[in-house]
Amino acid sequence: MIRLEARPQPSQAMAYATPVLAVVLTMIFGGALFAVLGKDPVAAIATIFWEPIFGEFAFFYRPQLLIKGAPLVLIAIGLALGFRAGIWNIGAEGQYIVGAICGAAVGLAFYPTESALIFPLMVLAGALGGWAWAMIPGLLKVKFGTNEILVSLMLVYVAEQLLASMSLGFLKNPEGFGFPGSRNLQQYPSAHNAELIAETGMHWGVVAALIAVIFAYVLLSRHRLGFAIRVTGEAPRAARFGGVNPGRLILFCLGMSGLLAGLAGMFEVSGPSGQISIDFNVGYGFTAIIVAFLGRLNPLGIVAAGLLMALTYIGGDIAQSQLGLPAAAIQVFQGMLLFFLLALDLLTNYRVRIGTAEVA
Amino acid sequence: MDLSAINPVLLIAAMIAASTPILLAAIGELVVERAGVLNLGVEGMMITGAVCGFIITVNSGSPTVGFIAAAMGGAVLSLLFAFLTQVALANQVASGLALTLFGLGLSALMGQSYVGIKPPRTETTPLGPLADIPVIGPIVFGHDLIVYLGLVIIAATWAVLKFTRAGLILRAVGENHDAAHALGYKVKRIRTLAIMFGGACAGLGGAYISLIRVPQWTEGMTAGVGWIALALVVFASWKPWRVLLGAYLFGGITQLQLNLQGAGVAIPVEYLAMSPYIVTIIVLVILSADKSRAPGSLGRTFHASS
Numbered sequence A: 001m002i003r004l005e006a007r008p009q010p011s012q013a014m015a016y017a018t019p020v021l022a023v024v025l026t027m028i029f030g031g032a033l034f035a036v037l038g039k040d041p042v043a044a045i046a047t048i049f050w051e052p053i054f055g056e057f058a059f060f061y062r063p064q065l066l067i068k069g070a071p072l073v074l075i076a077i078g079l080a081l082g083f084r085a086g087i088w089n090i091g092a093e094g095q096y097i098v099g100a101i102c103g104a105a106v107g108l109a110f111y112p113t114e115s116a117l118i119f120p121l122m123v124l125a126g127a128l129g130g131w132a133w134a135m136i137p138g139l140l141k142v143k144f145g146t147n148e149i150l151v152s153l154m155l156v157y158v159a160e161q162l163l164a165s166m167s168l169g170f171l172k173n174p175e176g177f178g179f180p181g182s183r184n185l186q187q188y189p190s191a192h193n194a195e196l197i198a199e200t201g202m203h204w205g206v207v208a209a210l211i212a213v214i215f216a217y218v219l220l221s222r223h224r225l226g227f228a229i230r231v232t233g234e235a236p237r238a239a240r241f242g243g244v245n246p247g248r249l250i251l252f253c254l255g256m257s258g259l260l261a262g263l264a265g266m267f268e269v270s271g272p273s274g275q276i277s278i279d280f281n282v283g284y285g286f287t288a289i290i291v292a293f294l295g296r297l298n299p300l301g302i303v304a305a306g307l308l309m310a311l312t313y314i315g316g317d318i319a320q321s322q323l324g325l326p327a328a329a330i331q332v333f334q335g336m337l338l339f340f341l342l343a344l345d346l347l348t349n350y351r352v353r354i355g356t357a358e359v360a
Numbered sequence B: 001m002d003l004s005a006i007n008p009v010l011l012i013a014a015m016i017a018a019s020t021p022i023l024l025a026a027i028g029e030l031v032v033e034r035a036g037v038l039n040l041g042v043e044g045m046m047i048t049g050a051v052c053g054f055i056i057t058v059n060s061g062s063p064t065v066g067f068i069a070a071a072m073g074g075a076v077l078s079l080l081f082a083f084l085t086q087v088a089l090a091n092q093v094a095s096g097l098a099l100t101l102f103g104l105g106l107s108a109l110m111g112q113s114y115v116g117i118k119p120p121r122t123e124t125t126p127l128g129p130l131a132d133i134p135v136i137g138p139i140v141f142g143h144d145l146i147v148y149l150g151l152v153i154i155a156a157t158w159a160v161l162k163f164t165r166a167g168l169i170l171r172a173v174g175e176n177h178d179a180a181h182a183l184g185y186k187v188k189r190i191r192t193l194a195i196m197f198g199g200a201c202a203g204l205g206g207a208y209i210s211l212i213r214v215p216q217w218t219e220g221m222t223a224g225v226g227w228i229a230l231a232l233v234v235f236a237s238w239k240p241w242r243v244l245l246g247a248y249l250f251g252g253i254t255q256l257q258l259n260l261q262g263a264g265v266a267i268p269v270e271y272l273a274m275s276p277y278i279v280t281i282i283v284l285v286i287l288s289a290d291k292s293r294a295p296g297s298l299g300r301t302f303h304a305s306s
Helices: A012-036 A042-048 A058-084 A090-109 A118-144 A148-168 A202-220 A226-234 A237-239 A246-271 A284-294 A298-321 A328-351 B008-034 B042-060 B063-087 B090-113 B128-132 B136-139 B145-163 B163-176 B177-183 B187-215 B227-236 B240-263 B271-289
Strands: A002-008 A351-356
Touching: A012 A042, A012 A298, A042 A298, A042 B063, A058 A202, A058 A226, A058 A237, A058 A246, A058 A284, A058 B042, A058 B128, A090 A118, A090 A237, A090 A284, A090 A351, A118 A148, A118 A284, A118 B128, A118 B271, A148 A246, A148 B227, A148 B271, A202 A298, A202 B128, A226 A246, A226 B090, A226 B128, A226 B177, A237 A246, A237 B240, A237 B271, A284 A298, A284 A328, A284 A351, A284 B177, A284 B187, A328 A351, A328 B042, A351 B177, B008 B042, B008 B145, B008 B187, B008 B227, B008 B240, B042 B063, B042 B090, B042 B136, B042 B187, B063 B090, B090 B227, B145 B163, B145 B187, B145 B240, B163 B187, B187 B227, B240 B271
Parallel strands: none
Antiparallel strands: A002 A351
């Protein structure tokens, strides 16, 4: 008989081993899925994980790693702060969109003036936009006790409609021959989030992500507020007796994750994407949830997880064009990874014992 | 703007149809939550049901078989959630999110060769002469079987929860799983069954969208209905008949904004399309003050040793 025994302390070794195990299991089951779809499983897995870094055209794909990884890490860092405290912001996708809209709107307002001040202003606007969008569920939760999961998610759909409205109306390119979408910020030097070092994919978003990682690491391990976040997540009652103000913590966690998601959106719209358009958002806000868990809600882990997720995006694109693997297969692959992670977490918190139980 | 283009009788009939997917998903989730489990994967189960129902209906030519397949598809997917939360003791919020992300991907994968196909028509119930009664006919008797099935499920859920032993046990498990366990009830088994019922209902609701409301398959076509259903359970204070009321309210708003779009009201389409989500938020705010009705063990992991 198999039974579970709660560990007095979560196992450290297992905490590090489970993400790796989950990735391996996902590769095996993902390979099986690809085989069902009639593709060579080994080739598909190799294309996804090997080709982008070591393949023939790696020089072209490697920069993509930073371009796709930066928004994932930025968003996931913010989400992880909240998840640690039991505050579930799952509307990062909406905050990402609103950040992009605000950033782009500020940039476009100055068009075609050239000034070194425009880009910093756009960064500020993007951060504020994402922050404000996340403060809606935050304030409603603090004031009325409304569920932040549902409100933040509803606001994703509202933000998507807002994005459609902006790209068809307010921010539409007046010289765009009637096509939906804004002016391309890549062609507007003052607002362009260009590569800092050519051919590396290194742009300001990557810098911001690194700063966010360091900031979150110091916050969680060295600062009183980080301690309050951890205690609230692990023992809410103890936190309250210890003098943690739950309302303020909710506003901080939601606000911070919104701010970082907004920044991610702003760096994306002014750089790799270039313009506000109806299909601007590609689900980074949701994938970042997987990244946060895969990184064990730990800032350094999130960097590794973000890069791995970026790899599956790039490898997925390659597999799509070379092997004809459907785009949705990668989505399933990423979902599978989250499943295995959650299931394997059992090993961190419990010991699996085989044999009959002694009567307690 | 031409509001006279909106026929009130047809509008009300369409509102009832529009509320059916929300109603089905919400009553399923209500049972799950009354058993003490918070399944945030409703959206994923709905979209999976939508695609399963669509594929089977197109291939078999029978919507009835399609709806059965949709319910089964939703239930099978929900088993994954049951495994994660009941066996692997994973966090319910995270597992529900995983289910939604996975379901959205899986459905897109399954449905990719079905985009743009028109499914066989689902017949309305042959209530013949009754449906010809002016005004009342189209509103009350002019629907397909699933609309009535939804109402039957609501009534049955209410009756089972209120009057039967099975309902009492289910509520006991949801209110205090330790006490229920001490009394000898199989907490995990009961919860797993509740989760499967929720999955089946969500699957039916999803298939209603892909087979009758739209009827077509597009990726991500449930567009947040599953999340609105989750909000609806809170709105309903975990009471079956209030789910009906809430579903009509949300379905009504969805349908009304579609009709207003059609009538060419001066409000831009995007802002009308936002309205169901904004109304959901407003309703949540108004009703969140009273949480006393929530099942006592909602969202808590059960392990017999603790």
